[in-house]
Amino acid sequence: MRVIVDKLSFAYDDKIVLNNLSFSLVSGDFLSVIGRNGTGKSTLAKCMLKLLKIPDKKIFLDDVDINKLKKLFNIGYVPQKSEFNYEFPISVKELLLCAYPKRKDAFFTQIINDLDLNVIYNDNINNLSGGQLQRVFIARALLCNPKMLVLDEPTVGVDQENIEAMYKILSKLKSEGITIILITHDPVFCKDLSTYTLILDDLGFFSFEKGCKTYD
Amino acid sequence: MISLMSIFDFFIEQDFFRYAIYSAIILGVLAPVVGSVVVIRRLSFIANTLSHFSLAGVTMGVLIANVFQFELLNPTIWGVIFGVLGTFLIEKLRNFYKNYKELSMPIILSLGVALSSLFLSLSTGVDSKFINSLLFGSILAVGLTDFILILIITLLIIIFILTSYKKIVTLCFDETFAIVSGINVKFLQMLITITLAFVISFFLNLIGVLLISALMIVPISIGILIGKSYKNALIVSIVFSEISVILGFFLSYYFDLPTGATIILLCIFFLFSIMIFKKIRLIYLNRK
Numbered sequence: 001m002r003v004i005v006d007k008l009s010f011a012y013d014d015k016i017v018l019n020n021l022s023f024s025l026v027s028g029d030f031l032s033v034i035g036r037n038g039t040g041k042s043t044l045a046k047c048m049l050k051l052l053k054i055p056d057k058k059i060f061l062d063d064v065d066i067n068k069l070k071k072l073f074n075i076g077y078v079p080q081k082s083e084f085n086y087e088f089p090i091s092v093k094e095l096l097l098c099a100y101p102k103r104k105d106a107f108f109t110q111i112i113n114d115l116d117l118n119v120i121y122n123d124n125i126n127n128l129s130g131g132q133l134q135r136v137f138i139a140r141a142l143l144c145n146p147k148m149l150v151l152d153e154p155t156v157g158v159d160q161e162n163i164e165a166m167y168k169i170l171s172k173l174k175s176e177g178i179t180i181i182l183i184t185h186d187p188v189f190c191k192d193l194s195t196y197t198l199i200l201d202d203l204g205f206f207s208f209e210k211g212c213k214t215y216d
Numbered sequence: 217m218i219s220l221m222s223i224f225d226f227f228i229e230q231d232f233f234r235y236a237i238y239s240a241i242i243l244g245v246l247a248p249v250v251g252s253v254v255v256i257r258r259l260s261f262i263a264n265t266l267s268h269f270s271l272a273g274v275t276m277g278v279l280i281a282n283v284f285q286f287e288l289l290n291p292t293i294w295g296v297i298f299g300v301l302g303t304f305l306i307e308k309l310r311n312f313y314k315n316y317k318e319l320s321m322p323i324i325l326s327l328g329v330a331l332s333s334l335f336l337s338l339s340t341g342v343d344s345k346f347i348n349s350l351l352f353g354s355i356l357a358v359g360l361t362d363f364i365l366i367l368i369i370t371l372l373i374i375i376f377i378l379t380s381y382k383k384i385v386t387l388c389f390d391e392t393f394a395i396v397s398g399i400n401v402k403f404l405q406m407l408i409t410i411t412l413a414f415v416i417s418f419f420l421n422l423i424g425v426l427l428i429s430a431l432m433i434v435p436i437s438i439g440i441l442i443g444k445s446y447k448n449a450l451i452v453s454i455v456f457s458e459i460s461v462i463l464g465f466f467l468s469y470y471f472d473l474p475t476g477a478t479i480i481l482l483c484i485f486f487l488f489s490i491m492i493f494k495k496i497r498l499i500y501l502n503r504k
Contacts (some may be wrong), residue, residue, distance in 0.1 A: 049392075049395070049396050050395070050396075051392060051395060051396070070398075071398035072396055072397075072398060073398075075396065077392070077393060077396045079390065079392055079393065087440070088252075088255065088256045088388075088389070088440060088446070088449070089439075089440065089443040089444055089445055089446060089448065089449050090385070090389055090445060090446045091444065091445035091446070091447075091448075093445070094385065094445055094446050094447065095389065097382070098381075098382040098385040098386050099382075099386055099393065099397065101382070122445075124444050124445060140393070144397060
């Protein structure tokens with residue numbers, strides 16, 4: 001998916017979080033968005049997912065203004081672990097089937113197999129480890145048949161082994177031409193995958209650079 | 217066994233009891249289903265608020281019948297109108313407070329109680345038995361009209377739940393994902409709250425204002441403790457809800473106890489028993 005962000009600014013009350021932010025991505029690009037807490041990483045994700053209201057002609061997906069899209073087609077979202085409602089029992093199977101508009105079919109089964117979810121398919125979400133949970137969230141996002149995937153801090157609470165498994169999954173998705181936007185504290189996680197790095201700072205300034213970068 | 221059957225036959229032969237027990241069996245399924253959404257969305261208090269605001273509607277219906285000497289609308293319908301109105305008022309008030317959104321509920325609850333008290337005091341000839349049945353429920357309160365209304369509303373709710381099941385579950389567990397996947401969250405949320413208002417208002421007479429919300433919350437609290445999946449938790453809560461409702465009905469009839477109170481006490485008894493059982497089991501497993 002082709003993504004263009006053109007002079008996007010966003011402020012909460014008086015605090016400017018994003019200031020004239022511009023960049024563009026094409027299919028198969030991998031963007032790591034890094035910066036300290038409160039620099040607007042999640043705000044950018046929310047703008048791209050239409051969770052926050054922005055002016056017209058600031059974000060274009062496949063050359064269509066995001067505000068003109070009634071529904072976000074082909075966009076997958078992997079939330080922060082803390083955003084999920086945990087206390088009520090729900091199985092992996094229920095979570096995935098409810099996110100999938102059709103009945104269980106070959107595409108659905110393929111994703112379950114690809115992400116190695118067969119063993120935990122009937123388990124309660126509350127009993128999963130951080131890594132297993134992230135795999136479930138990625139599977140749920142992939143069920144939307146995405147051309148763009150937005151991941152918000154997917155490595156938080158995940159052990160090294162599962163981080164490496166996630167790296168492999170994202171690498172495969174990138175090679176399939178899915179545009180990936182990764183919000184992270186941990187730029188090292190995807191240093192070989194990042195085609196671009198967007199570094200955000202406290203004052204709303206940004207730098208958009210090729211490859212993997214870190215911030216001071 | 218024969219005598220038990222004959223008691224059952226006697227009950228079923230009584231029209232008032234037949235309507236009441238059928239309504240209660242329907243409520244035994246509807247309350248946990250709607251209640252599960254309320255609990256997951258952390259809106260447990262909204263059920264209590266709406267039941268008190270519906271009461272204002274019912275009492276207004278009684279007042280109008282009292283003043284004009286004819287029923288403009290069935291008091292249950294007034295209860296439904298107020299129940300739905302209450303959902304909109306709660307939503308409007310929520311927008312006035314940024315960090316204290318939950319304040320809207322006690323405000324509307326108090327308004328409902330105050331209006332009910334006012335309407336009842338203005339109505340003449342309302343006896344304490346009627347007020348008692350409003351507050352704690354009565355099996356005599358469900359007539360043929362009420363029962364037909366209950367059947368219609370149940371059918372509508374079942375259609376809504378079956379057609380929107382996936383969307384409702386997605387919204388309950390992850391609102392952000394629901395928005396991103398194109399679900400009209402505000403509209404769906406409104407439909408859920410209106411469904412809640414309907415269930416509360418239509419069954420208000422049977423279970424009572426003070427206890428109707430408990431039937432939505434307590435069985436699903438059992439489901440959370442035992443269930444391994446959403447479906448499993450729902451089935452568990454419906455089973456306990458039905459046992460409490462049916463047993464509660466016969467006990468309340470046989471021993472002349474308030475229906476709502478008997479049902480809820482049974483429900484809470486099951487909940488506490490399961491809590492204790494789980495605790496003992498945990499201690500036993502830890503020792504092992």
